[in-house]
Amino acid sequence: MPRKLRSIAVMKNKFLAAIGYFGALVTSTQAELTWLTDFEAGKKQAAETGKTLLVDFTGSDWCHWCIQLDKEVFSQEAFEPVAEEYVLVELDFPQDETLITPEQRGKNEALAEKIGIEGFPSVILFDAKGRPFARTGYQEGGPEAYLKHLAELSKPYNALKGAEGDARKDALAGFLKTIPGREIEESYREEFAELKKLDPKDETGLLAELETAKAMAEFEDSVEQNLSAGDFDAVITNVDDFLAKHDPQGEKRQHVLMGKVMVYVEQGDTKKAFAQLDEMAGFAPESEFSRNLDEIKKSITEHLKMREEMEKEAEAELPVEAPEPSVVEEAEAAEKE
Known part of the structure; x- marks a missing residue:
């Protein structure tokens, strides 16, 4: 099952309980x-x-x-x-x-x-x-x-809808600042291109920030693909290349380095995984990650223990194969024939 940097789950509120279903457009x-x-x-x-x-x-x-x-x-x-x-x-x-x-x-x-x-x-x-x-x-x-x-969540979007002229640039910057980089890449390319045109010198400071967010989304995809393929060397390269090019700090650096932790966990190397986690905690001591460091280590230990037990159970369920006959046994069998 693919391991992802980003946790992915699915489900939520109220529906048709007492009424039953009358078609896709029922209300x-x-x-x-x-x-x-x-x-x-x-x-x-x-x-x-x-x-x-x-x-x-x-x-x-x-x-x-x-x-x-x-x-x-x-x-x-x-x-x-x-x-x-x-x-x-x-x-x-x-x-x-x-x-x-x-x-x-x-x-x-x-x-x-x-x-x-x-x-x-x-x-x-x-x-x-x-x-x-x-x-x-x-x-x-x-x-x-x-x-x-x-209403508060909708403010940047509503401001953009009515913005024209000189106010358009600030409205675009204000709106795109609230959108994750991945969603900008997937859904708001036109708005991003418009901001580039209106703000070629990046006076808002947002273009560089969004470019980094876009790179982060691409990095996450590469790490996910390489983890799924079991190409751990490629994951380490992904992490090192991103750090060298973008030099993220604080919690963002922690997020990127988690790629290495996942490799070490997959390899069953708790020593390397824990050393990497300790180093990461120093980049943002007050982050949620750092505050929960002991719990993260505990979860890794439990995960590896459970994986080891499952592997042992799987091995125990394999059919026992008969040993290969020795050279002498083969010779004796040939003589009898």
Whole structure:
């Protein structure tokens, strides 16, 4: 199974429970709000109305925080003003297979994988073209607080939509600053090219930052591919080359060096892995990684122990092969024939 630098998981909120399924475009009602259950239908409506897409990735019958978000926010009457700004789409990943058709589940899972859903609940804001620009999930505080939270997330996007002339450059920089480098490469190339044209001298300082983010995304892909192929020397080269070219500091340097740690773990070399981890902690002593260093080492030890036990069990289950006959035994057998 491929090991990834970026953890990848999938599932989140509420759906059709008591109503049953009537087709891909069926809607459910929550606090008088209409939630579409098909992403493409949501995109179409967003394009027609000029609104933003709010897509709720939910596990309606198993995800505790999804259920809480629906109960505390989405199903509350005070949340109804959300419909003035957003087209609402709910994509469910229930354990009960009767709550959703195989076709719709396939669509939901494909979209979740495409945009990198890593947990549930995940609430993603998209433009009318279906490009994600903000991510959130469960938030405490009820419907009013959640509406304010959504408004804050949408500010850079809304500012860009109305920006013209000299204000366009700053609006582009402000918006792209909120988008991960990988998503810029995948979804916002036009906006990036426009910023390059408007800011050829990189007065905003953002172009260099985004180029580094783009390089980081390419680095992660290379490391993932080489780890999957078992080409550990190539992973070490990936890491060393990136460090030499970009010289990231702090937590970013820790992130890059994790590639080497993963190689050492795969090779079963805890001495090298732990030495690398100790070195990494010094680059950002206050980071979450550094604070959890002991737990990371413990997890590695447990992982390797479990792997060793599984390998022993697998060997024990192999059929015992009869030993090869000796030269003398072969000669004796030949004489008897």
